[in-house]
Amino acid sequence: MAEELVHYAVAGGTATITLDSPHNRNALSAQLRAELSAGLTRARDDDAVRVIVLDHTGPVFCAGMDLKEARGAGAGDQGVNEFPRILEQLWTSPKPVVAKLAGPARAGGIGMVAAADIAVAVKDATFAFSEVRIGVVPAVISLTVLPRLNARAAHELFLTGDKFDAARAVSIGLLNAAVDPADLDSTVDGYVRALALGGPRALAATKELLSRPRPATPADGFAEMTALSTGFFASEEGQEGITAFAQKRPPSWVPTT
Known part of the structure; x- marks a missing residue:
């Protein structure tokens, strides 16, 4: 039996869904996608859950699609047809979603950050829309990312694929806050407590x-x-x-x- 790649835990009305595939930088493999989607459904259907926190283990939040699985795959076999469901689950979740980043995000990982209601990252986290540099298009994630980003930044960063830091991510609307690593837990906890006050x-x-x-x-x-x-x-x-x-x-x- 395959080892679990996404963990689910509920405490005090908060469902924490943790990506735990550090060997491939929490890339969106078929197994991780399936487990993540199942966790989001579980949180949505649990009346005891008030807030969802999307967390991760390892130094990287999410590196995007698992390119090893995508190599040699035909259209529809790379996970592109599955990933929109995850973004839709995050975007339309009736429970507020907080993304917690202790490290970088790339491509599809940024799509999930944008789909969350609130996103907090450590100051040294980096981001990049790297799709164009491998000859593909950031099409699916554009549906969650573009509503967050200002237009000038979106054109620059989508077209160049350049890396940018957490401070820039805050300034263009991708993140709510960039904090010192020692303050990440308390900052996220503060948002969770505030969200739980709402009906x-x-x-x-x-x-x-x-x-x-x-x-x-x-x-x-x-x-x-x-x-x-x-x-x-x-x-x-x-x-x-x-x-x-x-x-x-x-x-x-x-x-x-």
């Missing part, structure tokens, strides 16, 4: 809201947004949150540990 249904709806196309003018969206807002004010979750605020107590969904 589960409200967080899911807000994630969906953030991904919607914007109306041409505010007036075009007011009717729909008013209905959404009033529905949540009247909902059981909304009423619990309002009551808890008035009573100066945590709402029922806030973890007690």
